[in-house]
Every structure is written in C-alpha cells, then in structure tokens.
Amino acid sequence: MSAFPFAFGVNEFTTQPWSFEDDVRHYAELGVGAIEICEAKLDPARVTEQMRAAREAGLAISAVQPKVRTFFASRMAPEPEDSAARVAAFGDSIVRLAPEAQGASFVMNTGAAPDGNMHRVMDETVRHLRDMAPLAEAQGVTISVEPLNPTSVNVESAIWTIDQAMDIIAAVGHPAVGLCLDYWNIWQQPDVEGAIRRAGDRIFVVQASDWRTPFSATDRLIPGDGAIPLGRLLRATRDAGFKGTCTVEIFSSNVPDSLYDGDPADVIRRSRDGLERAWAAT
Numbered sequence: 001m002s003a004f005p006f007a008f009g010v011n012e013f014t015t016q017p018w019s020f021e022d023d024v025r026h027y028a029e030l031g032v033g034a035i036e037i038c039e040a041k042l043d044p045a046r047v048t049e050q051m052r053a054a055r056e057a058g059l060a061i062s063a064v065q066p067k068v069r070t071f072f073a074s075r076m077a078p079e080p081e082d083s084a085a086r087v088a089a090f091g092d093s094i095v096r097l098a099p100e101a102q103g104a105s106f107v108m109n110t111g112a113a114p115d116g117n118m119h120r121v122m123d124e125t126v127r128h129l130r131d132m133a134p135l136a137e138a139q140g141v142t143i144s145v146e147p148l149n150p151t152s153v154n155v156e157s158a159i160w161t162i163d164q165a166m167d168i169i170a171a172v173g174h175p176a177v178g179l180c181l182d183y184w185n186i187w188q189q190p191d192v193e194g195a196i197r198r199a200g201d202r203i204f205v206v207q208a209s210d211w212r213t214p215f216s217a218t219d220r221l222i223p224g225d226g227a228i229p230l231g232r233l234l235r236a237t238r239d240a241g242f243k244g245t246c247t248v249e250i251f252s253s254n255v256p257d258s259l260y261d262g263d264p265a266d267v268i269r270r271s272r273d274g275l276e277r278a279w280a281a282t
Contacts, residue, residue, distance in 0.1 A: 004276050005238050009034035009062050009247035011207065012041050014271075015264040016253075024054050030268050034062040034245040036207075037101065039093055051100035061101040062245040063144065063180075063205045066093035071128050072111030072121055074156045075217070086111070087128050091135055098139035105144040105204040106136065107180045113158040121158040126171045133174035144204040145169055146180035150188075151214065162186050162195040169202055178204035181237065182249065184211055184220055187228045193236040203242045207249040208234075208275060218251035222259070222267060224274025231282035234275070246275060 010032050012023050020041040027035055035054050042050055054061060068077050068089035080086055094106055113121045129143065136143050147165040148157035159165055162179065169177055179202050186192055196203070210226030212219070223230055234246070248271040252259035259267050 004246075004279050005234075006206065006242070006244065006246035007033040007060070007062075008272055008275070009036055009060075009245040010268055010271075011036035011063075011065070011247050011249035012038040013065070014248050014250040014267060017260050018264055020050055021053075024050075024057050024059065026265055027059055027268075028057040030265060032059065032268065034060040034247065036063040036065065036205075036247045036249070037061055037097070037104075038065045039067045039097065040065075047096060048100055051097065055100070060245070061104045062247060063105045063107055064093070064097055064101055064141075065107050066090055066097075068093070069106075069108045070111030070156070071108075071125055072114065072158075074109075074111045076156060083124065083128075087132070091132060094132075094136055094139055094141060098136075098141045102140040105142040105178070105180070107144045107146055107205060109146045109148055109156065110158045112154050112156060116154060118158040122164075122168060126168055129168070129172045129177055130174065133172060133176045137174070137176040142176045142178060142204050144178055144180035146182055146205075147185060148182075149185040151217065152185075155217075160185070161189045162192070162199060163189075166195075166199060166202065178202040180205040180207065182207040183228055183230065183233050184209045184249075187211065187233065193232055196233065196236040197240050200240050203237065203240055204244075206237055206242060206244065206246045208246055208271075209248060209250045210274070215256065216254035218253040219255045220250045220252060222250065222270045222274055223248065224270075224277055230275065230278035234279050235282045248272075248275075
C-alpha cells in the first residue's frame with residue numbers, strides 16, 4: 001500500500017495543556033507538517049510574532065479556528081449574542097490573522113438555531129458568507145463551512161451533514177468558500193463516502209479523530225482507537241481530489257480518562273500511527 005497521501009497536521013485543541021509556544025516547539029520536534037491555529041491560544045499583543053514563529057519552525061499554517069466562528073450564538077462562544085457583532089468578529093479575525101496565514105482556511109459553522117429556526121440560520125449564513133467571501137479572497141485566505149455531529153444540533157450548529165453544508169456553499173457560490181470535513185462529525189451520516197466524493201474540490205480542510213459514545217460534548221479518541229471507518233473515509237477523501245493536510249483535532253474534557261492528563265506528544269505520535277495504519281488497511 002502506498003504511503004499516507006496527505007500532509008500530517010495537528011489542531012491546537014488537541015494539545016490543550018500546552019501553550020502556543022509549546023505547540024510550535026513540540027510540533028516541529030515531532031515532525032508535524034502543519035499547524036491548525038486556534039486563535040484562543042494567541043496573545044492579542046503578539047499575534048504576528050507568534051504566527052511567524054510557527055512558520056519559521058517549519059510548520060505550514062493549514063487552517064485557523066477563530067475565537068468567534070459562528071454567526072449565531074454557540075455553547076463554545078456564547079458572546080457576543082448579536083449576529084451582526086459575531087459576523088464582525090469573524091471578519092476581524094480574518095483581517096488580523098490572514099497576513100501571516102496566507103492560503104489557510106478559516107473554519108466556521110452556523111451556531112445554534114434560535115427557537116429551532118434552522119431555515120433562518122441557513123439563509124442568514126448564506127447571506128453573511130456572500131458578504132464575507134470577497135474579504136477572505138482579498139486577504140489571501142478561504143472560509144470552510146463545518147457541519148457538526150448531531151450531538152451539537154441546537155447547541156453549536158444548525159447543520160449536521162455534508163450535504164447541508166454543500167447546500168450553503170453552493171448558495172454562496174464563491175470560490176473562497178468550501179467545506180471543512182471533520183470525520184468525527186459526519187461519519188454516521190447516510191452514504192458518507194458518496195457525500196465526500198461529491199464534495200470534490202470544495203473540500204478545503206480535513207480533520208480526524210475517533211469516536212466512542214461520548215461521556216461529554218468534548219470527548220474524542222485518538223485515530224484508530226474507536227469506531228470510525230477511517231480508512232474508507234480517507235480513501236473517499238483522496239478520491240474526491242483532496243491533496244492537502246489531514247489534521248488531528250481531539251477534544252478530551254470532562255471525561256474520566258482525559259487524553260489531556262497524559263503526554264500530548266504521545267497523543268500526536270499515536271495519532272499519526274493510527275492514521276497511517278487506517279490508510280494502509282484500505
């Protein structure tokens with residue numbers, strides 16, 4: 001079987017116990033190819049310095065997780081409540097961070113639907129993205145729409161399938177807006193492999209972890225340690241034409257066996273091994 005077909009990246013939520021500087025140093029030492037930056041780990045007074053340090057350490061910046069990444073309120077970022085303020089905050093993150101993250105994709109999702117009005121959320125998300133896409137393009141970055149797992153519906157998101165995200169992307173109709181494909185979020189949807197292949201060149205970001213029945217809203221496993229058929233999803237992603245970074249994104253809070261209590265370096269090593277084994281088994 002051929003070698004793993006994607007660059008290997010790590011999202012900073014995966015190494016929550018480390019600081020930004022720890023992430024950069026250890027990722028480089030461990031041979032990680034790309035970093036997915038979480039704005040929450042940046043010092044607002046040293047953003048440029050920190051992001052340059054990541055690139056100088058040999059890490060590509062594949063994606064960015066803004067502090068406010070939903071246009072409606074969410075559990076992870078409940079403030080500000082006003083949608084206009086949230087849209088402005090997302091745009092501000094693009095303008096501030098894009099100069100040091102050229103080519104990266106800024107990940108977003110809808111937020112929770114007020115009063116369960118998913119139709120409103122999808123319509124307004126399309127409208128806001130139509131306004132935001134030219135800004136992202138002018139700044140040299142893109143925006144990725146991420147459908148979340150059904151466990152997050154009406155808490156973090158109004159969409160939970162690849163097809164729903166693709167409907168938004170198609171309605172926006174701008175080349176700077178594509179898909180964030182997080183296997184943990186979408187692996188249970190019907191015909192998931194077909195949906196991945198149909199997404200084709202609109203896949204901008206790929207994230208991997210593994211699944212067990214969650215003990216909390218932030219409970220993910222190291223790739224290869226759970227139920228997700230990662231090999232098949234990786235194969236479908238390659239078939240779709242994706243040639244970028246496969247990023248490990250793990251949350252592990254409020255669980256009895258938190259990965260955050262162990263060695264983050266071991267989590268990275270095991271994650272790389274798990275992805276390579278999953279690919280080799282296809």
